[in-house]
Amino acid sequence: MVARPPHQRHHPHQGRPGRKPPPTRHRRGRPPAFDPTAYKDRNAVERCFGQLKQNRAMATRHDKLAVRYQAITHIASIGHWLKRLT
Numbered sequence: 001m002v003a004r005p006p007h008q009r010h011h012p013h014q015g016r017p018g019r020k021p022p023p024t025r026h027r028r029g030r031p032p033a034f035d036p037t038a039y040k041d042r043n044a045v046e047r048c049f050g051q052l053k054q055n056r057a058m059a060t061r062h063d064k065l066a067v068r069y070q071a072i073t074h075i076a077s078i079g080h081w082l083k084r085l086t
Contacts, residue, residue, distance in 0.1 A: 052076045 053059040055076040063069050 051080055055079070 052073065055072070057063075057072050058076050061069060063072070
């Protein structure tokens, strides 16, 4: 491999010669297919998982078996349900 002269090297913060810059990450406004009902449902599910992860065993998930993780999920759900009843 032959090293390029300093005037031909590109700076790491500049794009490579002949290429477009990557697209920006800023998106303004709503996504094109915004569905308020689906957003409500997704928000409810995310909040439920957030509350279930208050349980330390559920948040860390040290178990290797899916059956044990499912049991922890059930126990955490029952605990959450019982808190809401009182």
